[in-house]
Amino acid sequence: MCPLKQLGFGPRPGAQASTTSTTSTSSTPAPAIATGKVSQELTFAETLTYDGDVKTVYETAYGVAITIYDTTTSAWKSGCSVTSVVSSRRATTVRFDATVASTLMDTAAASANNMIASPSTFVNAVATANTKLSKSITSPDNPTVGLVSVTGSTADSSRTASIAMSSVLVLIAIVQRVW
Numbered sequence: 001m002c003p004l005k006q007l008g009f010g011p012r013p014g015a016q017a018s019t020t021s022t023t024s025t026s027s028t029p030a031p032a033i034a035t036g037k038v039s040q041e042l043t044f045a046e047t048l049t050y051d052g053d054v055k056t057v058y059e060t061a062y063g064v065a066i067t068i069y070d071t072t073t074s075a076w077k078s079g080c081s082v083t084s085v086v087s088s089r090r091a092t093t094v095r096f097d098a099t100v101a102s103t104l105m106d107t108a109a110a111s112a113n114n115m116i117a118s119p120s121t122f123v124n125a126v127a128t129a130n131t132k133l134s135k136s137i138t139s140p141d142n143p144t145v146g147l148v149s150v151t152g153s154t155a156d157s158s159r160t161a162s163i164a165m166s167s168v169l170v171l172i173a174i175v176q177r178v179w
Helices: 052-065 102-117 120-133 157-178
Strands: 035-044 081-088 092-101 144-151
Touching: 035 102, 052 081, 052 092, 052 102, 052 120, 092 102, 102 120, 102 144
Parallel strands: none
Antiparallel strands: 035 092, 035 144, 081 092
């Protein structure tokens, strides 16, 4: 017997197939896009008033940096967005939480991991976001980029583990370069 039938999916054994049809005039909503989440903290040496245009440009810049903001159309890719919150004010630390379409998770997570070794990626993304949004926020000095957290994607545990391992390997490379 099919396991799905045991769970209540599909017709029951011996059940008659229905021949009744109905016509509906209401539209069917588009299916929801499967998403995951990429989270990361960036610490800026500058003291920031993190609201208004600064917040908008930095969130867009994070989207540019992890490739979920389309710089050709100046719009978020389908199913994607970024929110952020200041998590520490001593040196301004901002936690970025990106909602990412599952089809873009691999690229977004890899781009976020690469930013650990290349924080200038975010600085360059601020310049791009300024242009796309017609703003003129001062680009920060290279921020300190924290580890990446990836949740809720279509990834299996082996991909999630490989992303975590990539983060560890990038940190090891940074430590070795410093020493």
